[in-house]
Amino acid sequence: MLVSCAIYISSGVASIASRVAASALAAHPRVAVVDTFTDVAYARSSVKLVGETGPLVAAARAAAAEALSLIDLSQEPHPAPHPRQGAVDMVSFMPLSEASADALADELAACDVAAWQLGGALGELGCPVLMYGPRAARSLLETRRGTSFFASVRAGSPREASTSLVLDFGGGGIVPGADGAAAAAMAAPSGTSAAGPPLPLRAGVAIVGVQPYVTNFNIQVEEATLDECRGAAGALRREIGVQVMALPHEASGTVEIGCNLQASQQHGSPAREAVLALVASSLPARARVRKSYVIGLTPDEARGEGVRWLAAAA
Structure with a gap:
């Protein structure tokens, strides 16, 4: 069963997006990079992967580790030209279909397992993680509202990412880069909110989960x-x-x-x-x-690109 994984990062630098995509490819031969998009004006890029859930988790972990090693959120434009709360801002596992969630229950359940595996892997890297989807009992929008995501575009808002939610994973130690070298001390000076944990200036918090395409x-x-x-x-x-x-x-x-x-x-x-x-x-x-x-691909286009890529790699 092929599904997609979209990784959004808080950088509009094309070379960074390319390195993130290359890290995903190097991590597993059965994963296709079907789209890479960079928006300089919004300081935001995305990398979309297609594959089976197991290979996707391995590739997404490598891609996120590379992004965390390259992006320093404290050096990105502020106020943010596009809302954000993390260097790895959001990761979404999605079935390759426009059908209703009721019709895709099995695919969404498989994506949910993959999302939680990736959330745990990012937490082991030291990256703070908030989950969304059925198991987390909140949507992507509800999770974003529990962070400084929307406030980040306002003049006079604090640069530091913050959250009023309890982290699902991570928040201590150091984040290794893709080459295994320590990239960012997560114990650096942090932003916080009244109810939530301190977050690292460099990485902020990643939001990971599952949703329809x-x-x-x-x-x-x-x-x-x-x-x-x-x-x-x-x-x-x-x-x-x-x-x-x-x-x-x-x-x-x-x-x-x-x-x-x-x-x-x-x-x-x-x-x-x-x-x-x-x-x-x-x-x-x-x-x-x-x-x-x-921006990017429709689900049918992503599936087609994934099938072609994986057939050529076989």
């Missing part, structure tokens, strides 16, 4: 204010249940409405056409959608 769909809007685009994002949340953020995109001079298109428990993933239509109807008449695009 997320298609990252971005809509760039011209001639509209950030507040007007946030209003359109609110309409998407209310009427279609899309997880969405509106952020200024300085590189293009537009506002970007970033949508996570994802199946619910009973329903498949929302259609991109319906999302675009609702955004257009929720914006003022002067506004114009400059472009819309998928």
Whole structure:
């Protein structure tokens, strides 16, 4: 059973994303890197892997270790151009399907086992980890709300990552780099919150878990204010249940409405056409959608790339 693992890191440096992807490939021959994406404006990159769950855990651990050795969160832009709370910001194991969660119960259960194995492995590296998904009894959004993820974009907010949640793994010792050398002393001066544990300035906290496949769909809007685009994002949340953020995109001079298109428990993933239509109807008449695009791959595309890659490696 092929599934995907998406690793999001808090760096917009293409060479770092490439090294993270290369570490995943070197860790296991039966894992495909189907997509690597870097956004310089948002200081964020992603690496998407496809494989069976066992090889994926090994490859994701190697990729995360490499990212932790290369990224110092205390040196990244602040306020953050895109919300974040960790150098390895988020890892998600996902079935390669847009079907409802009810229809993918077995695949999601296998992904959940893999996610907790990876969370434990990252904790052994010394990286603080918060889990999300059924076993953690909270969603990705709920977990992010328990950290400084959303506050990180605000002027005047503390640079240090913080959480009000109890860590599931990690939080002490040192994080080894991919070559085995000590990369970051986790006992360095830390940020904290009233209820949560101290977090290392360099690494912050990684969020790891399982969820239905997320298609990252971005809509760039011209001639509209950030507040007007946030209003359109609110309409998407209310009427279609899309997880969405509106952020200024300085590189293009537009506002970007970033949508996570994802199946619910009973329903498949929302259609991109319906999302675009609702955004257009929720914006003022002067506004114009400059472009819309998928970041990375749809589940069918990711599966196809994975099958081709693994067949060639056999």
